[in-house]
Amino acid sequence: xxxxxxxxxxxxxxxxxxxxxxxxxxxxxxxxxxxxxxxxxxxxxxxxxxxxxxxxxxxxxxxxxxxxxxxxxxxxxxxxxxxxxxxxxxxxxxxxxxxxxxxxxxxxxxxxxxxxxxxxxxxxxxxxxxxxxxxxxxxxxxxxxxxxxxxxxxxxxxxxxxxxxxxxxxxxxxxxxxxxxxxxxxxxxxxxxxxxxxxxxxxxxxxxxxxxxxxxxxxxxxxxxxxxxxxxxxxxxxxxxxxxxxxxxxxxxxxxxxxxxxxxxxxxxxxxxxxxxxxxxxxxxxxxxxxxxxxxxxxxxxxxxxxxxxxxxxxxxxxxxx
Amino acid sequence: xxxxxxxxxxxxxxxxxxxxxxxxxxxxxxxxxxxxxxxxxxxxxxxxxxxxxxxxxxxxxxxxxxxxxxxxxxxxxxxxxxxxxxxxxxxxxxxxxxxxxxxxxxxxxxxxxxxxxxxxxxxxxxxxxxxxxxxxxxxxxxxxxxxxxxxxxxxxxxxxxxxxxxxxxxxxxxxxxxxxxxxxxxxxxxxxxxxxxxxxxxxxxxxxxxxxxxxxxxxxxxxxxxxxxxxxxxxxxxxxxxxxxxxxxxxxxxxxxxxxxxxxxxxxxxxxxxxxxxxxxxxxxxxxxxxxxxxxxxxxxxxxxxxxxxxxxxxxxxxxxxxxxxxxxx
Ligand SMILES: Cc1ncc(C[n+]2csc(CCOP(=O)(O)OP(=O)(O)O)c2C)c(N)n1
Numbered sequence: 001x002x003x004x005x006x007x008x009x010x011x012x013x014x015x016x017x018x019x020x021x022x023x024x025x026x027x028x029x030x031x032x033x034x035x036x037x038x039x040x041x042x043x044x045x046x047x048x049x050x051x052x053x054x055x056x057x058x059x060x061x062x063x064x065x066x067x068x069x070x071x072x073x074x075x076x077x078x079x080x081x082x083x084x085x086x087x088x089x090x091x092x093x094x095x096x097x098x099x100x101x102x103x104x105x106x107x108x109x110x111x112x113x114x115x116x117x118x119x120x121x122x123x124x125x126x127x128x129x130x131x132x133x134x135x136x137x138x139x140x141x142x143x144x145x146x147x148x149x150x151x152x153x154x155x156x157x158x159x160x161x162x163x164x165x166x167x168x169x170x171x172x173x174x175x176x177x178x179x180x181x182x183x184x185x186x187x188x189x190x191x192x193x194x195x196x197x198x199x200x201x202x203x204x205x206x207x208x209x210x211x212x213x214x215x216x217x218x219x220x221x222x223x224x225x226x227x228x229x230x231x232x233x234x235x236x237x238x239x240x241x242x243x244x245x246x247x248x249x250x251x252x253x254x255x256x257x258x259x260x261x262x263x264x265x266x267x268x269x270x271x272x273x274x275x276x277x278x279x280x281x282x283x284x285x286x287x288x289x290x291x292x293x294x295x296x297x298x299x300x301x302x303x304x305x306x307x308x309x310x311x312x313x314x315x316x317x318x319x320x321x322x
Numbered sequence: 323x324x325x326x327x328x329x330x331x332x333x334x335x336x337x338x339x340x341x342x343x344x345x346x347x348x349x350x351x352x353x354x355x356x357x358x359x360x361x362x363x364x365x366x367x368x369x370x371x372x373x374x375x376x377x378x379x380x381x382x383x384x385x386x387x388x389x390x391x392x393x394x395x396x397x398x399x400x401x402x403x404x405x406x407x408x409x410x411x412x413x414x415x416x417x418x419x420x421x422x423x424x425x426x427x428x429x430x431x432x433x434x435x436x437x438x439x440x441x442x443x444x445x446x447x448x449x450x451x452x453x454x455x456x457x458x459x460x461x462x463x464x465x466x467x468x469x470x471x472x473x474x475x476x477x478x479x480x481x482x483x484x485x486x487x488x489x490x491x492x493x494x495x496x497x498x499x500x501x502x503x504x505x506x507x508x509x510x511x512x513x514x515x516x517x518x519x520x521x522x523x524x525x526x527x528x529x530x531x532x533x534x535x536x537x538x539x540x541x542x543x544x545x546x547x548x549x550x551x552x553x554x555x556x557x558x559x560x561x562x563x564x565x566x567x568x569x570x571x572x573x574x575x576x577x578x579x580x581x582x583x584x585x586x587x588x589x590x591x592x593x594x595x596x597x598x599x600x601x602x603x604x605x606x607x608x609x610x611x612x613x614x615x616x617x618x619x620x621x622x623x624x625x626x627x628x629x630x631x632x633x634x635x636x637x638x639x640x641x642x643x644x645x646x647x648x649x650x651x652x
Pocket of ligand 1: 438
């Protein structure tokens, strides 16, 4: 265990994978200077510009080139800079990468990783802040990972690289500089396993990515009010650890899913629906209002799903159903 | 300055460029002093292009802009006070505080918006021109974009469309040689941006983008052909981005000598020298610059004291049908 930032853990994991496997190459804009969040700092110096490729501003080509390369034996890692710019490459991701194996009757695989820095950050407003994880979870063929802690950042990236499926890796921008206790960041994680953040008995709080910290903060606030909340970091959105969530809700009887994304038709709805179907437990969600993301800090404060909001929602939910 | 230009017209350009420069320097300082949220993309050093192009637009014309859009709005006659309020995220901002620097728009002057997505403005400009043509309105659309944008698909799709439909669009490529932290030449193949445009059926002209009289003259010629129904044209204006990609970027990846050399070719100083040659006294230019400084100082003072938007504004202007409301927690 050592203290390390989320972004440093990803750098170490990527470098270790690239040393291990010469088929891996990275492609995206401005990577030679380290990338927007310094995820690639030093990598071009070590691996050269052929394996850390500075691409044109050509998102469709970045994604499409990765698809073609992956079909033919390479292991591309795509950097989308901001999740929002993936929307310039959705055909290549959704119509091509996700479906090719199936459509081709299993003749080809598309083992690629698509890194998408996600979420609110530094008042970047409506085109640089979105959380669209539900879009990707909805698409058959894609694996969707979303680490919520520095300890998981490297292992989930390594696991994504080793997977033979196309993997969308969602990295919350606000988590990049966050430091934590990190084991070996290069050891691949097991995909599909949730993490227990905090045990509790009255309520199960499920979150992922940047919302994990908020959910943990909410549990703290709830504890002060005599409510014991169990917090689960989902880590992997597809596949997701329904067994862990169901087991927890079987004990607490109440589920609240907290997400930074728009509440309507978010991934939280899927979790709540499955838990309701399987257990009959009380379920609830909290997410952002269905508005674009505003620039002004005054409006962002009204938008953001923070610990206080989650706690208030949890308390009201329990008060109504206990 | 080889191009013939009248004293009053050049003085007007000087004032426009001085206002852009002052706005950018103010925005940079406000960012560094952590007085405004978010980031700003500054266009210092590139002022001659919007000044020279927008001087050739008529009241009914329109324009689209980029993430580096302050200069376009100012040259078009945008309200500096509203822009400053927007940078601060306050009530009365161009977009009511919802957009910020990267999304400033002003429909009253046909300014359809800065844009956070590279090359997104091109098809929007073409659509604006298409609508004008459908409606039989004599409007020209000026479409500003950077050299990095020519590697995205919308560049090809938009130029081709505009040419196929002979639409009244003036594409203006501000070639400042950098795409964020990467020199554009390292990611761009072929014989250049003008040749790409020509291959798509859009006649192109290159200009020294730091020479406001030259930009004005060529833009005038091109706008006239576009307005006469000759179809789209492209103006390729060479310039340099003085600052980092955003206000958060010190630009350490650039050779300081390259930046220093570029700064000796200052479009404002060039215009000032030409004005001197036309008999304008240095004091007259200094007076313009101090007017502008006072205007900016006043705008900042008002903006910083202005109220933030009411949190209820979060829910307004999303859509009519199925508009969102705050969920009452239960
Ligand atoms: C589709 C898309 N990809 C990437 C970005 C990130 N980005 C913002 S500005 C920029 C560089 C643009 O260069 P250029 O078009 O030359 O304009 P300049 O910044 O030089 O004015 C990049 C890569 C973006 N905003 N949109």
